[in-house]
Amino acid sequence: MKFLLPILLVCASLSPVFSQTNKRPNIIFIMSDDHAYQAISAYDKRLISTPNIDRIAKNGILFTNASVTNSICAPSRATILTGKHSHLNGKVDNHFPFDTTNITFPQILKANGYQTAMFGKLHFGNSPKGFDQFKILPDQGNYYNPDFITKKEGNIKVNGYVTDIITDMTLDWLKQERSANKPFMLMYLHKAPHRSWLMAERHLDEMTQKNYPEPKTLFDDYSGRTAPAKEAEMNILTSMSWAGDNKVYPATMDSLKIPEIGFDKRRFAAEMGRLNPSQKANFERVYDRINAEFKKAYPSMTEQDKMRWKFQRYMQDYLGTIRAVDENVGRLLDYLEANKLMENTIIVYTSDQGFYLGEHGWFDKRFIYDESFKTPLMVSWPKHIKPGQKSDALVQNLDFAQTFLDAAGIPAPKDMQGQSLIPLMTGKAWSRDAVYYHYYEYPAEHMVNRHYAIVTKKYKLIHYYFSADTWELIDREKDPLELKNVYNDPAYASIRKTLHRQLEALRVKYKDNSTISNGYIDRFLNDAADGKV
Numbered sequence: 001m002k003f004l005l006p007i008l009l010v011c012a013s014l015s016p017v018f019s020q021t022n023k024r025p026n027i028i029f030i031m032s033d034d035h036a037y038q039a040i041s042a043y044d045k046r047l048i049s050t051p052n053i054d055r056i057a058k059n060g061i062l063f064t065n066a067s068v069t070n071s072i073c074a075p076s077r078a079t080i081l082t083g084k085h086s087h088l089n090g091k092v093d094n095h096f097p098f099d100t101t102n103i104t105f106p107q108i109l110k111a112n113g114y115q116t117a118m119f120g121k122l123h124f125g126n127s128p129k130g131f132d133q134f135k136i137l138p139d140q141g142n143y144y145n146p147d148f149i150t151k152k153e154g155n156i157k158v159n160g161y162v163t164d165i166i167t168d169m170t171l172d173w174l175k176q177e178r179s180a181n182k183p184f185m186l187m188y189l190h191k192a193p194h195r196s197w198l199m200a201e202r203h204l205d206e207m208t209q210k211n212y213p214e215p216k217t218l219f220d221d222y223s224g225r226t227a228p229a230k231e232a233e234m235n236i237l238t239s240m241s242w243a244g245d246n247k248v249y250p251a252t253m254d255s256l257k258i259p260e261i262g263f264d265k266r267r268f269a270a271e272m273g274r275l276n277p278s279q280k281a282n283f284e285r286v287y288d289r290i291n292a293e294f295k296k297a298y299p300s301m302t303e304q305d306k307m308r309w310k311f312q313r314y315m316q317d318y319l320g321t322i323r324a325v326d327e328n329v330g331r332l333l334d335y336l337e338a339n340k341l342m343e344n345t346i347i348v349y350t351s352d353q354g355f356y357l358g359e360h361g362w363f364d365k366r367f368i369y370d371e372s373f374k375t376p377l378m379v380s381w382p383k384h385i386k387p388g389q390k391s392d393a394l395v396q397n398l399d400f401a402q403t404f405l406d407a408a409g410i411p412a413p414k415d416m417q418g419q420s421l422i423p424l425m426t427g428k429a430w431s432r433d434a435v436y437y438h439y440y441e442y443p444a445e446h447m448v449n450r451h452y453a454i455v456t457k458k459y460k461l462i463h464y465y466f467s468a469d470t471w472e473l474i475d476r477e478k479d480p481l482e483l484k485n486v487y488n489d490p491a492y493a494s495i496r497k498t499l500h501r502q503l504e505a506l507r508v509k510y511k512d513n514s515t516i517s518n519g520y521i522d523r524f525l526n527d528a529a530d531g532k533v
């Protein structure tokens with residue numbers, strides 16, 4: 001054996017399978033929840049500086065036209081894992097569990113020798129398949145002292161701040177559980193910056209003192225588009241809650257006779273109820289001051305002033321949560337650098353969708369207008385992707401599964417619907433003229449009507465259906481703020497015709513022939529009757 005071992009090792013190193021195994025890259029998929037690209041300095045420096053997230057773009061490629069197929073949490077995650085549009089993987093909305101008979105890319109990687117782990121938010125209503133290890137938040141999860149569902153220890157509660165905890169779990173896994181003999185695929189999935197925007201205690205003082213530039217369309221009156229934009233319940237002034245979101249104390253609301261929006265006070269109480277006494281004292285120190293200032297200012301505020309005040313409060317808290325995401329991404333990158341794990345690791349930073357930061361007067365997502373249709377995406381892989389690149393290619397969350405399988409040298413199942421981004425990222429031929437979008441979750445919170453659409457670099461052709469039946473055509477070059485529907489403008493007659501033809505072709509290509517999908521409405525009404533929604 002003493003003599004045999006070196007021979008075996010030499011033979012093994014010459015065997016193509018072994019050497020290929022050795023070269024297979026690690027994959028680290030970092031995804032935040034509701035992280036708008038406007039809130040990443042690699043895209044836009046006006047709101048916040050995110051030096052650590054930006055490191056990934058500097059080391060690799062930044063996509064300026066990345067988008068999702070259905071701008072809402074669990075459906076986006078299902079599309080990422082399956083490489084299929086919502087109508088085929090079945091996860092059209094947030095309400096019902098993911099169908100675990102779907103084949104996901106982590107299952108395929110694991111079966112092909114990858115070590116796999118997931119930490120953070122999944123939001124599927126069930127546990128992920130294909131993972132050697134996972135610790136996931138139940139449902140949306142909580143910012144403070146969160147519970148986790150774990151593969152090996154059952155349900156646990158961890159004290160502290162969620163973004164730090166998810167990172168600790170991720171680093172612990174890299175240090176203690178990662179096998180040196182296998183490539184790994186790690187999903188590091190933040191809850192932040194999802195609503196209700198509770199930042200880490202250490203950022204409270206700094207982040208609640210700032211003032212932010214307003215977007216040009218903060219006071220959009222929705223007159224240039226068809227009915228769904230106006231009907232949506234996403235306007236900061238009229239739908240963002242005073243207590244639950246903006247942290248106006250219920251007692252302050254009572255003293256000023258401010259009516260509740262939604263389950264305003266109950267949501268606030270639920271959030272604060274999770275804090276331990278020292279966390280609570282820290283929040284109160286800061287929010288006492290804000291409440292005192294607000295009490296003085298409120299009586300003379302116009303409706304416009306209220307909108308402006310709520311926008312600033314929203315930005316302080318939302319961006320506050322991103323400070324911890326950026327710091328923690330930095331901790332992970334530092335560890336990878338220090339342990340020589342950068343070179344052959346594909347690192348992705350993205351979000352499950354974009355988010356409105358006051359554009360069109362909105363918060364939340366769901367619509368196909370740019371800020372929520374597009375999503376941040378940057379990828380580094382030093383051995384293969386030249387640093388400092390920018391791409392405006394029409395890439396989507398639909399493409400991840402095939403990209404990762406391609407990088408690992410594994411053929412993708414024929415029924416996956418995306419396109420590997422490896423050729424595009426490594427300077428080879430890649431093309432796509434248009435992408436397809438379909439949003440379903442209606443009637444539901446925020447009341448964004450169902451719609452499907454085709455998007456090219458120049459245009460969007462959108463069909464709102466269900467409670468509306470309207471078409472919109474947006475000229476992305478002439479109208480980048482997306483304020484004007486030109487569907488009925490005779491100057492666009494021939495473009496409209498072409499886009500209709502292309503949209504029908506895309507629906508055939510992606511096998512989407514339904515508008516009312518998958519019994520959603522019946523399930524929704526049943527749940528509503530049972531008081532579940």
Ligand code: SGN
Pocket residue numbers: 033034072073074094123140194195196267364365445446
């Ligand atoms: C919660 C939020 C909504 C948000 C959905 C979906 N309301 O219900 O504002 O749109 O999640 O978000 S809250 O009052 O509970 O905060 S997603 O990212 O999971 O799709």
Ligand code: CA
Pocket residue numbers: 033034072073194352353
């Ligand atoms: Ca989300």
